[in-house]
Amino acid sequence: MSEEAGAGSTDGRARPVRPRAERARQVADVLRQRITAGAFADGVLPDERTLGRSFDATRNVVREALGLLRDEGLITRRRGIGTLVTAPKYGHGLHRLTGLAETLTEYGTLTNEVRAARVVAHAPQVVTERLALPVGGPAVYVERLRRLDGSPLSLDTTWLAPDIGQPLLDCDLAGRDVFDLIEETTGSRLGEAEVTVHAVTAEPDTARLLGIAEGAPLFAIDRLTTLADGRPVDAETLRVRADRLALRARLHRDGADGS
Amino acid sequence: MSEEAGAGSTDGRARPVRPRAERARQVADVLRQRITAGAFADGVLPDERTLGRSFDATRNVVREALGLLRDEGLITRRRGIGTLVTAPKYGHGLHRLTGLAETLTEYGTLTNEVRAARVVAHAPQVVTERLALPVGGPAVYVERLRRLDGSPLSLDTTWLAPDIGQPLLDCDLAGRDVFDLIEETTGSRLGEAEVTVHAVTAEPDTARLLGIAEGAPLFAIDRLTTLADGRPVDAETLRVRADRLALRARLHRDGADGS
Numbered sequence: 001m002s003e004e005a006g007a008g009s010t011d012g013r014a015r016p017v018r019p020r021a022e023r024a025r026q027v028a029d030v031l032r033q034r035i036t037a038g039a040f041a042d043g044v045l046p047d048e049r050t051l052g053r054s055f056d057a058t059r060n061v062v063r064e065a066l067g068l069l070r071d072e073g074l075i076t077r078r079r080g081i082g083t084l085v086t087a088p089k090y091g092h093g094l095h096r097l098t099g100l101a102e103t104l105t106e107y108g109t110l111t112n113e114v115r116a117a118r119v120v121a122h123a124p125q126v127v128t129e130r131l132a133l134p135v136g137g138p139a140v141y142v143e144r145l146r147r148l149d150g151s152p153l154s155l156d157t158t159w160l161a162p163d164i165g166q167p168l169l170d171c172d173l174a175g176r177d178v179f180d181l182i183e184e185t186t187g188s189r190l191g192e193a194e195v196t197v198h199a200v201t202a203e204p205d206t207a208r209l210l211g212i213a214e215g216a217p218l219f220a221i222d223r224l225t226t227l228a229d230g231r232p233v234d235a236e237t238l239r240v241r242a243d244r245l246a247l248r249a250r251l252h253r254d255g256a257d258g259s
Numbered sequence: 260m261s262e263e264a265g266a267g268s269t270d271g272r273a274r275p276v277r278p279r280a281e282r283a284r285q286v287a288d289v290l291r292q293r294i295t296a297g298a299f300a301d302g303v304l305p306d307e308r309t310l311g312r313s314f315d316a317t318r319n320v321v322r323e324a325l326g327l328l329r330d331e332g333l334i335t336r337r338r339g340i341g342t343l344v345t346a347p348k349y350g351h352g353l354h355r356l357t358g359l360a361e362t363l364t365e366y367g368t369l370t371n372e373v374r375a376a377r378v379v380a381h382a383p384q385v386v387t388e389r390l391a392l393p394v395g396g397p398a399v400y401v402e403r404l405r406r407l408d409g410s411p412l413s414l415d416t417t418w419l420a421p422d423i424g425q426p427l428l429d430c431d432l433a434g435r436d437v438f439d440l441i442e443e444t445t446g447s448r449l450g451e452a453e454v455t456v457h458a459v460t461a462e463p464d465t466a467r468l469l470g471i472a473e474g475a476p477l478f479a480i481d482r483l484t485t486l487a488d489g490r491p492v493d494a495e496t497l498r499v500r501a502d503r504l505a506l507r508a509r510l511h512r513d514g515a516d517g518s
Contacts, residue, residue: 033494056383125313126313157284196505254448
C-alpha cells in the first residue's frame with residue numbers, strides 16, 4: 001500500500017504505480033472496519049503521521065482516506081483536536097429475526113414518532129396481494145420515525161393485516177416494538193421473515209426527516225414477516241441511516257446446520 | 260395511500276393530508292420490492308394510469324415514485340415505450356458463506372479483471388493484526404474488478420495470509436472464485452466469515468471503474484473469513500453496485516437452530 005507498491009511486486013510483472021484514489025480507498029476500508037468494530041474506544045483516531053506509518057502510506061493518501069470516511073458521516077475532523085468518531089455505528093445482526101428496537105436497546109433509548117397509524121379502507125392491491133388479503137379490502141398502515149437517544153435513525157413504513165394491525169392502534173406504538181406488540185396481542189410467536197436489503201440514497205424529504213444530507217447513503221430494508229403458522233402479516237420498509245447502522249452476519253461455509 | 264388518506268383515517272384523530280413525497284416513497288418501496296422479486300417478468304412496468312389505480316394514487320405521485328426508482332438505477336423511462344426494468348437486481352443470499360461468483364453463476368458469466376495480485380513485503384499493521392500475522396511481515400494483496408456479462412458489478416480488495424495467498428498468484432484469478440481456489444490449494448474447507456455490510460456512495464474513482472454516477476449507492480461488504488480450524492486467512496472489502504445487487508436473508512424468530 002506504499003507509494004511504490006506497484007513497483008515492489010514480487011511476481012515479476014511490470015505494473016503502474018497505484019493511483020492515489022485507490023490507495024486511499026484501501027486505507028478507508030480498513031479504517032471503516034476498525035471504527036465499526038469499536039477499535040478506537042475513546043473515539044479518537046491516531047494522527048495522520050501515525051496512520052501513515054501504520055498503513056505505510058503517504059500523508060496525502062491518509063488525508064484522502066479520512067475525507068472519504070468524513071463524507072460517509074463516520075468521522076469528524078476538528079482543527080487542533082484531531083479526528084473523532086462521529087457516533088458509534090450500531091450493529092444489527094442478521095442471524096435471527098429481531099425488531100430494530102430489540103437490537104438497539106443496548107445502545108441507548110429508542111423512541112418512535114408515530115407519523116401515521118390508521119386503517120386504510122382500500123389498501124393498494126400490491127399490498128393486499130403480498131399479505132394474502134382480499135383485493136380491495138382494508139389493511140393497517142403505520143409510519144414511524146425512530147430516534148436513538150434523540151437522534152433520527154430510521155423511517156419505517158409498515159403494512160399489517162387488519163386483524164393483526166387493528167389491535168395495535170390502541171397500543172403504545174411510540175414506545176414499543178411492533179414485533180413485540182404483535183406477539184403480545186395475538187398470543188403467538190412470529191415465524192420468520194424474508195429480508196431484502198437495498199442500498200439507496202436519501203431524496204430531499206427523507207434527508208430532512210432523518211437529519212442527513214440529500215444523497216447520503218441509506219439502507220432500505222424490505223421485510224415480510226409471517227406468524228408461526230406461515231401466514232404473512234407484516235410487510236415493511238425500514239429506511240435506516242447508513243452512517244449509524246451496519247448489518248452483521250456470521251456465515252458458515254457449510255450451512256447453518258453444519259451439514 | 261390516496262390523496263385523502265390522512266382524512267380517511269378511522270381512528271378519530273385529525274391528521275394532515277400526507278405530503279406527496281411521502282406517498283411517492285410508499286409507492287416506490289412496494290415497486291422496488293416487486294422489481295427485485297422479479298414480478299415484471301417481461302421487464303416492462305404497467306403504465307402510470309394502471310399503477311395509479313393499483314396504488315390508489317394520483318398520477319403525480321406515481322411519476323415521483325418512478326423518478327426515485329430511476330435515480331436508484333432500477334428503471335429506465337422511454338418516451339413511447341414506457342417504463343423498463345434496467346437490469347434484474349441479483350440476490351446474494353446471507354444464509355451461507357458463498358463467494359459472489361458462486362452466487363451469480365446462475366445469472367450470467369462473471370469475469371474478473373485482476374488489477375493487482377502480489378506479495379506485499381511489509382503489509383500494513385492493521386492488516387497483519389486482523390489476519391493474526393507477524394507485525395511487519397508479508398501478506399498477499401489481490402484487487403479485482405468483477406463484471407457480470409461484461410457489465411461492471413463490483414470492485415473487490417482482498418488481503419490474504421501469505422501461505423494461503425501465494426499459491427493463488429499462480430492460479431486463474433481472472434476466472435475463479437478466491438474461496439474455491441483457497442479450498443483447492445489448501446485441500447481444506449473454509450470455516451466461517453464475519454460479514455459487516457455498509458451502505459456508502461461512490462467516490463469519483465470507484466464510480467469511474469464501476470461505470471456508475473458519482474454519488475450512486477454501493478454496498479461495502481467487509482468480510483473476514485477463516486479456515487475450518489478458525490484461523491483468519493482472508494480479509495476483504497467488496498464494493499458492489501447497489502443497482503445490480505440486493506442482499507437476502509430468511510430470518511427465524513427463534514434462532515436458526517429452532518430453539
